[in-house]
Amino acid sequence: MEGRRGLVEEVRDPDKTLLTTLPLLVLVGLASLATLAGVVPASAATRGPQVLTVSCDGVTISTGVRVVFGSNGTYKVRQNSTNPSIVDGIPSNTNTWAVSDNGNSLSVKTVSDGTTVSWTNVIRSGYTTKAYKTQAANCNGIGFGHGNYDWNYTVTYPG
Amino acid sequence: MPTPGAGTEAGGPSTPASRLPALQGTDSGREQSLENCRRQAPEARLIIGILVATLLIGCSRSGALSPDDPIFKGLPRAAVVETLSLPRVQTNLEGISTQQQRSLAQASVRTLIACREALRVYLAWIRTGAPPKVSPGPVPENPIEPGNSAVEQEYTRLKAAVASGDPDELRAMLLAEGGCGPNWPAEPGGPTIAEVVQEQGA
Numbered sequence: 495m496e497g498r499r500g501l502v503e504e505v506r507d508p509d510k511t512l513l514t515t516l517p518l519l520v521l522v523g524l525a526s527l528a529t530l531a532g533v534v535p536a537s538a539a540t541r542g543p544q545v546l547t548v549s550c551d552g553v554t555i556s557t558g559v560r561v562v563f564g565s566n567g568t569y570k571v572r573q574n575s576t577n578p579s580i581v582d583g584i585p586s587n588t589n590t591w592a593v594s595d596n597g598n599s600l601s602v603k604t605v606s607d608g609t610t611v612s613w614t615n616v617i618r619s620g621y622t623t624k625a626y627k628t629q630a631a632n633c634n635g636i637g638f639g640h641g642n643y644d645w646n647y648t649v650t651y652p653g
Numbered sequence: 654m655p656t657p658g659a660g661t662e663a664g665g666p667s668t669p670a671s672r673l674p675a676l677q678g679t680d681s682g683r684e685q686s687l688e689n690c691r692r693q694a695p696e697a698r699l700i701i702g703i704l705v706a707t708l709l710i711g712c713s714r715s716g717a718l719s720p721d722d723p724i725f726k727g728l729p730r731a732a733v734v735e736t737l738s739l740p741r742v743q744t745n746l747e748g749i750s751t752q753q754q755r756s757l758a759q760a761s762v763r764t765l766i767a768c769r770e771a772l773r774v775y776l777a778w779i780r781t782g783a784p785p786k787v788s789p790g791p792v793p794e795n796p797i798e799p800g801n802s803a804v805e806q807e808y809t810r811l812k813a814a815v816a817s818g819d820p821d822e823l824r825a826m827l828l829a830e831g832g833c834g835p836n837w838p839a840e841p842g843g844p845t846i847a848e849v850v851q852e853q854g855a
Binding site: 554592594595596614615620 | 830
């Protein structure tokens with residue numbers, strides 16, 4: 495009888511009950527965290543601001559930064575500023591896109607000073623930013639050729 | 654007063670290297686010119702080095718990749734020729750280093766093959782109700798990174814979409830940004846993979 499009573503008392507002992515249930519709480523907590531990690535999207539990473547020299551001829555393609563996605567998600571390019579920003583009334587708007595490491599391209603989008611373009615549900619890969627001027631302009635004054643402009647941009651991608 | 658640097662060792666060759674030792678131990682003017690030469694030599698070498706490097710970079714960037722390039726060994730020649738002829742691929746290869754070009758060009762050929770395989774699987778799946786087995790694409794003799802890993806991920810995604818049991822997953826993959834659909838013709842000179850998939854309805 496004593497043995498049986500002792501067993502009952504042990505189970506009802508608050509300290510021992512806590513000791514028994516603590517591992518269970520830890521397990522539940524860890525499981526919740528794991529569920530959250532699966533549901534909550536990975537945080538976005540940013541590269542930039544940085545400057546790329548782009549030709550003003552409206553044809554030549556410049557290659558910018560390469561980023562590696564941590565998951566599928568949204569890719570954004572913001573044109574922070576350009577220098578010169580306007581030449582002969584023509585703004586330094588930029589056509590930009592990205593090429594994945596295996597050769598798939600995103601669609602070409604046009605970005606202007608202070609604006610952002612984005613591509614949603616982009617498949618995970620490494621992506622290299624490409625850019626060229628939307629419209630030819632003479633950024634070179636009396637010098638030869640069209641000259642260049644500084645494209646100050648920032649990319650955001652799934653980290 | 655001798656012209657600095659113009660003297661030659663009797664019977665010796667008239668190269669700059671052979672002239673320098675001959676100038677040593679003569680009059681003070683020659684010593685001065687030797688000192689000048691010593692100061693200028695590293696700069697001259699640097700300038701020549703920059704010029705050579707610039708020429709090499711210029712030559713390597715101007716040269717288009719040939720289907721006979723060793724990086725394509727192990728890949729079907731028809732796919733290589735078709736891939737290199739696509740304007741989109743040519744644009745993608747513009748303005749990048751030779752090493753990047755090699756990786757991207759090789760990966761592009763493999764992706765064309767992988768994407769057509771994904772389309773074949775999708776079409777067979779929605780027609781028969783069961784997905785056919787995914788055929789692994791050819792692997793080049795010398796796979797180049799990072800393109801190699803990216804192509805392997807393409808096949809992994811394809812197999813995962815098939816394993817999901819839902820052809821809509823494969824459809825979404827084919828139509829996604831950065832996916833196969835908008836990028837590759839379903840057959841040489843034909844409509845894009847995306848156009849063929851969209852013809853099938855949702």
